[in-house]
Amino acid sequence: MKRRAVLLSALLMSSAAWVAAQNAWPARPITMIVPFPPGGLADLVARPVAEAMSRDLGQAVVIENKAGAGGGIGMGLAAKARPDGYTVLMALSSLTVIPEADTLLGRPPMFALGDLRPIARFTADPTVLAVRADAPWKTVQQFVEDAKKRPGAINYGSSGNYGTMHVPMEILSQNAGVKMTHVPFTGAGPAVVALLGGQIDAVSSGPATVLQHIKAGKIRVLAHWGSAPLGALPDAPSLKDAGYNAEYAQWSGLFIPKDTPEPIAQRLRAAAKFAAQDSKVREVILNAGSPVLYQDATDFEKYVQTDARRMADVVKRIGKLE
Incomplete structure (x- = not known):
């Protein structure tokens, strides 16, 4: 009887400590993993959002760029992080593609889509077909006709195989019946630098990543x-x-990691909403070329599931890449 009382007391103390830990959250800085190098859309969105969330939460939200494998390395790290609210992930739509690509390639997945819980969507932009301002193509029709005449001669950069810059170019290639050469980089920023430097001919990029170069007269958008x-x-x-x-x-x-305690998940949800409605955040992201198109967790989760089903078909059509 005495032992049972001791165990019950220990259990109550443990529960009280857990509740106290939740109530004290956040007691230290939060890491926001950005799975791409600086200069791309994820980084451009993450920085003002992290600053606004810091103000709302009363603790610093610190950016960590963890690039590689089209975003898969950083996404995998976030999926496997301790679910205590101190690690969050700013992902791009490649999140829904990478697990399908891993399955197609017959390799252990870097993460499963179900390992991560959607909290908020901030932007949703069509990518743009960008070339240097001195490129010979003035229209997308000229670009496609040249690609037909010279199969494989036109090359384009991306953030990695099956990433958000690779998939749209494959969709265009399949639809237009052309063959181009894919050159993967570690992120959108390095790919755009390679475009500006003449190492590649084109990119499919979010508007925010290239808008400053368009305004400077260095890049032309064809479509x-x-x-x-x-x-x-x-x-x-x-x-x-x-x-x-x-x-x-x-x-x-x-x-966030899927097993993050509900009170913490809801607090992060509120902080994300605060950031999405913050005038400074909206101004920074809009000036970069991407208006805020906020979705709360419930709608965003449905959006992610729909996108994942569509991207699964796209990955199958792209096929196995070495």
């Missing part, structure tokens, strides 16, 4: 993968308008 005019680039035609059935949206969103 975009959307279905409506882009606010930042109203004169850019859609691929659908140009006669190609190619659509793709690059979204950014916040995720």
Whole structure:
């Protein structure tokens, strides 16, 4: 009887300590993993969002860029992190592609989609087909016709195999019946630098990543993968308008490890909403070329599941890449 009382007392003390730990959260800085190098969409969104969340939570939210494998390395680290609320992930839409690609390639998955819990979507932009301003193509039709005449001669950069810059180019290639050479980099920033330096001919990128170079007259946009005019680039035609059935949206969103305690998950959800509604955050992201298109956790989870089903079909059509 005495032993049972001791065990019960220990259990109550443990429960009380757990509750106290939840109530004290956050007691130290939070790490926001960005699975790409600086300069890409995930990083451009993460920095103002982290600053706003820091203000709301009363603790610093610190960016850690963990690039590699088209974002898979950083996403895998976040999925396997301790579910205590001190690690969050700013992911792009490649999150829904990488597990499918791993399965296709017959290798152990870096993470499973179910390992991560959606908290908030911040942006959802069609990618744009960007070339240097001195490139010979003035229209996407000229670009495609040249690719048809010279199979494999035109090369394009990406953030890695099956990533958010690779998938839309494969969608266009399949629809237009052309072959181009894919050159993977560690992220959008390095790929755009390679474009500016003449190492590659084109990229499919989120508008925010290339807008400053467009304004500086260094990059030209031939088309975009959307279905409506882009606010930042109203004169850019859609691929659908140009006669190609190619659509793709690059979204950014916040995720946490799936077993994060519910009170902490809800507090992070509130902080993410605060950031999405913050005027400074909206201004910074809009000036970069991507308006905030916020979705709360419930709607974002449905959006992610729908996107994952669509991307599974796209990955199968791309096939196995070495």
